[in-house]
Amino acid sequence: MIGNAVFRVEGLRKSFGRNEVLGGISLELHSGEVTVLMGANGAGKSTLVKIISGVYERGGGTMTLADLDFAPNTPAEAIRAGVVTVHQNINDGVVADLDVATNLTLDRLSGRGAPTLFNPARVRREAKAVADRMGLAIDLKARVNDLSLADRQMVAIARALAHQPKVLILDEPTSSLSSAEADRLFALVDRLREQGVAILYISHRMSDIRRLADRIVSMRDGVISGVFDTKPLDYEGAVNAMLGRKIHLDQIVARSSAKPVLTVEGLRIAQGARPISLTLGDGEVVAITGLVGVGKTALAETLFGVRKPLAGTMTMNGKPYAPRSAGDAIAAGVFLVAKDRATSGIVGGFNIERNVSLPFLKRMSNLTVLKRRLERATARRQIEELSIVCRSEKDEMSALSGGNQQKVMVARWMAQNAALFILDEPFQGVDISARRDIAAKLRASAHGRATLLFVTELDEALETADRILVMSEHTIVGEHRNAEVDLDRLLAEVAGGPLHSAA
Amino acid sequence: MTLRDYAIRYGFIVLLFGLVAYFAIAADGFVSPQSAVFIFQSVAITGVLALGVTATLVVGGFDLSIGSVATSAMMAAAYVMVVLEQNAVVAVVVCLLIGAIVGLINGWLIVYMRVPDLLATLGMMFLLVGLQRIPTEGRSIATGMTMPDGSVANGKFGDAFLALGRHRFDFFIPNLIPVSVVVLLVLAVLIWFFLEYTRFGRMMYAVGSNERAAELAGAPVKAYKIWAYVISGVFASIGGILLAARLGRGDIASGNNLLLDAVAAALIGYAVLGAAKPNAFGTAIGALFVGILLQGLTMMNAPYYTQDFVKGVVLVVALVFTFALSGRGRG
Numbered sequence: 001m002i003g004n005a006v007f008r009v010e011g012l013r014k015s016f017g018r019n020e021v022l023g024g025i026s027l028e029l030h031s032g033e034v035t036v037l038m039g040a041n042g043a044g045k046s047t048l049v050k051i052i053s054g055v056y057e058r059g060g061g062t063m064t065l066a067d068l069d070f071a072p073n074t075p076a077e078a079i080r081a082g083v084v085t086v087h088q089n090i091n092d093g094v095v096a097d098l099d100v101a102t103n104l105t106l107d108r109l110s111g112r113g114a115p116t117l118f119n120p121a122r123v124r125r126e127a128k129a130v131a132d133r134m135g136l137a138i139d140l141k142a143r144v145n146d147l148s149l150a151d152r153q154m155v156a157i158a159r160a161l162a163h164q165p166k167v168l169i170l171d172e173p174t175s176s177l178s179s180a181e182a183d184r185l186f187a188l189v190d191r192l193r194e195q196g197v198a199i200l201y202i203s204h205r206m207s208d209i210r211r212l213a214d215r216i217v218s219m220r221d222g223v224i225s226g227v228f229d230t231k232p233l234d235y236e237g238a239v240n241a242m243l244g245r246k247i248h249l250d251q252i253v254a255r256s257s258a259k260p261v262l263t264v265e266g267l268r269i270a271q272g273a274r275p276i277s278l279t280l281g282d283g284e285v286v287a288i289t290g291l292v293g294v295g296k297t298a299l300a301e302t303l304f305g306v307r308k309p310l311a312g313t314m315t316m317n318g319k320p321y322a323p324r325s326a327g328d329a330i331a332a333g334v335f336l337v338a339k340d341r342a343t344s345g346i347v348g349g350f351n352i353e354r355n356v357s358l359p360f361l362k363r364m365s366n367l368t369v370l371k372r373r374l375e376r377a378t379a380r381r382q383i384e385e386l387s388i389v390c391r392s393e394k395d396e397m398s399a400l401s402g403g404n405q406q407k408v409m410v411a412r413w414m415a416q417n418a419a420l421f422i423l424d425e426p427f428q429g430v431d432i433s434a435r436r437d438i439a440a441k442l443r444a445s446a447h448g449r450a451t452l453l454f455v456t457e458l459d460e461a462l463e464t465a466d467r468i469l470v471m472s473e474h475t476i477v478g479e480h481r482n483a484e485v486d487l488d489r490l491l492a493e494v495a496g497g498p499l500h501s502a503a
Numbered sequence: 504m505t506l507r508d509y510a511i512r513y514g515f516i517v518l519l520f521g522l523v524a525y526f527a528i529a530a531d532g533f534v535s536p537q538s539a540v541f542i543f544q545s546v547a548i549t550g551v552l553a554l555g556v557t558a559t560l561v562v563g564g565f566d567l568s569i570g571s572v573a574t575s576a577m578m579a580a581a582y583v584m585v586v587l588e589q590n591a592v593v594a595v596v597v598c599l600l601i602g603a604i605v606g607l608i609n610g611w612l613i614v615y616m617r618v619p620d621l622l623a624t625l626g627m628m629f630l631l632v633g634l635q636r637i638p639t640e641g642r643s644i645a646t647g648m649t650m651p652d653g654s655v656a657n658g659k660f661g662d663a664f665l666a667l668g669r670h671r672f673d674f675f676i677p678n679l680i681p682v683s684v685v686v687l688l689v690l691a692v693l694i695w696f697f698l699e700y701t702r703f704g705r706m707m708y709a710v711g712s713n714e715r716a717a718e719l720a721g722a723p724v725k726a727y728k729i730w731a732y733v734i735s736g737v738f739a740s741i742g743g744i745l746l747a748a749r750l751g752r753g754d755i756a757s758g759n760n761l762l763l764d765a766v767a768a769a770l771i772g773y774a775v776l777g778a779a780k781p782n783a784f785g786t787a788i789g790a791l792f793v794g795i796l797l798q799g800l801t802m803m804n805a806p807y808y809t810q811d812f813v814k815g816v817v818l819v820v821a822l823v824f825t826f827a828l829s830g831r832g833r834g
Contacts, residue, residue: 306719326719326721327722329721331721343713344716344719346716347708347712347713347716347717348713349708349780350708350709350712354705358717359720359721361706362702364702365701368701369702370701370705412720
């Protein structure tokens with residue numbers, strides 16, 4: 001659009017083993033412009049960033065910086081060439097035990113030409129110059145450990161900017177900031193834009209994107225699925241391009257339920273969020289969808305008793321339901337297949353059998369002594385039920401594929417009858433056939449309980465649910481029966497903006 | 504199973520039998536009931552401590568305070584009987600209470616005060632080493648000792664208490680098996696059954712392997728962790744009771760090696776049967792392994808000062824078995 005791009009990527013490819021993560025990405029970044037990169041989990045955003053910042057080697061394609069070939073072998077080379085990345089994890093960018101001044105000048109302490117002796121006065125002088133250039137108002141003598149998250153992030157960015165980059169990549173910089181803290185970050189981004197830095201801003205937060213974007217690039221399954229650069233920007237189009245809309249082979253028959261199982265009223269899960277009210281019925285499968293960071297996991301954890309709501313009441317089968325721990329929830333028949341099985345589901349030291357029996361040991365023991373035969377029989381039954389591919393119930397979890405590991409997690413909680421069965425991102429890192437199996441099993445067994453899924457991918461919701469609720473900014477903003485879904489309205493709700501068309 | 508799997512699984516057991524066979528041939532009198540009992544007796548107290556620390560290893564923790572809990576229990580037993588002139592039952596109860604309370608405090612420090620396990624129990628170790636010397640101003644406790652205020656302590660160790668250290672049960676041969684060995688075997692079976700066959704034991708392993716998963720499966724993770732330290736503390740205090748009964752006095756200089764020997768036995772246990780994780784059976788075998796090795800070497804006239812070196816070698820070899828060969832490297 002505006003003259004020449006300062007940074008250009010063409011036909012970038014990358015595979016891990018046989019798994020192609022990037023399938024020919026082309027991207028341009030212009031000076032003095034904020035380009036927002038959107039993409040769901042697994043779309044390949046972080047791989048792209050890691051190639052640009054010199055962490056990964058590219059599989060094919062070219063990159064040019066100011067019309068010169070750009071091929072960094074290490075992160076340090078990329079920084080020296082003028083492409084600087086601030087990674088998502090703030091603490092990777094700062095040394096917590098050192099003071100702000102040392103952090104800001106850290107990169108000058110090592111490498112060729114660095115002085116052998118540490119000169120505090122010189123460090124402070126150089127740090128002050130860096131801070132002034134950015135308008136950073138933080139006590140340079142403060143220890144980074146004592147700073148707030150937002151201040152730490154500022155230090156990390158300032159440290160990156162000490163190199164005077166031509167291209168700055170910010171990877172989900174607001175994911176752990178409050179809105180006031182984020183405002184400070186936006187002011188800084190504005191300032192850098194005026195100084196002519198080309199910025200690649202990766203985020204899921206629609207509010208960030210509306211505030212900052214000059215252009216939006218959507219990514220899906222390793223390719224660019226949309227570029228939006230005419231004002232006013234088409235935010236819904238961008239979300240649509242990111243979440244995609246494939247043809248569903250088997251349209252499901254949406255059921256509705258007469259008997260409510262769980263009723264939630266006035267539930268507030270975050271400061272300043274509007275309260276949530278919802279009813280989940282017997283036999284129905286409800287999917288809650290929304291972008292990353294809108295509070296899906298927070299809601300799942302609140303229903304499961306591991307997070308306290310700020311306000312509101314819940315009723316299970318006519319009785320008040322106020323779980324104070326996962327144990328309470330399980331006793332009340334509320335089961336959760338938690339997000340990210342590796343950290344919050346799988347017990348690595350246990351085989352399949354023991355992973356399956358984990359939550360129900362009490363029901364599988366007699367005076368605390370485990371009934372091993374019952375345990376084995378349960379595991380075998382569940383392996384059969386969910387068609388888990390393994391040699392036997394004694395297999396280690398590490399021997400299973402991602403899809404089968406997830407099946408074990410689902411099998412664990414389906415071993416007993418639930419009143420409310422919650423699954424948080426059950427299809428993440430799961431191949432298509434396992435995903436079909438799990439979805440079919442959920443629908444087939446739905447009778448006698450309420451089933452609630454949290455998914456970011458719209459396709460997953462459309463494939464499995466009777467009813468789809470949309471979350472945005474920690475509350476529920478829309479409801480659709482999965483029969484004739486108005487996808488435009490649904491996408492508008494996901495994007496969190498006012499409707500353009502009168503619907 | 505490949506040859507490598509067999510090596511990982513049975514390597515240590517084979518080594519153990521090899522060792523016994525070698526000593527049987529090389530050392531006169533190694534193969535005798537008395538010798539066997541002596542080996543068991545020599546590892547009884549460290550074995551009990553090692554079984555306790557195994558519980559904390561299972562939940563992914565560590566307890567460095569066991570040695571000082573044992574010596575504190577020993578001093579407390581002596582103090583209760585010699586200075587306060589109480590009977591054996593009171594002494595035993597006081598010791599067990601000390602163990603349980605120290606375990607509770609350790610657990611509280613680690614779970615609620617968020618002090619890392621090694622540091623919390625290291626601190627507790629220092630605290631107890633100092634505390635056990637305060638009532639007698641640093642002196643050992645024996646009948647007839649002069650107290651700080653000038654009076655003479657006239658109490659003595661009860662016969663029932665001393666029997667814990669000196670009585671021997673008949674087993675085919677009269678007066679063969681000492682009480683301490685029986686205590687070791689009973690506790691070993693108990694903790695083994697608890698860890699392998701009860702739901703509490705299973706959950707403790709789950710907590711040690713993936714705390715968050717255990718929590719989301721409804722386990723009261725904090726309680727499990729605290730209980731593990733209570734088990735460790737109580738087992739250590741039982742070790743202290745046996746030590747006091749064996750010595751018949753409260754000796755401030757004894758029990759220096761208890762911590763290291765017990766920890767070594769528990770860590771050697773990782774390698775037994777290729778478990779690659781803390782386990783009660785392995786811990787017992789680990790303690791026995793060290794006992795057999797030392798007994799054999801002693802009978803072959805190896806000097807006493809080589810003992811620690813030998814133990815260290817065994818421990819390092821066992822750790823290589825666990826972490827490098829089995830490639831599972833979970834601690």
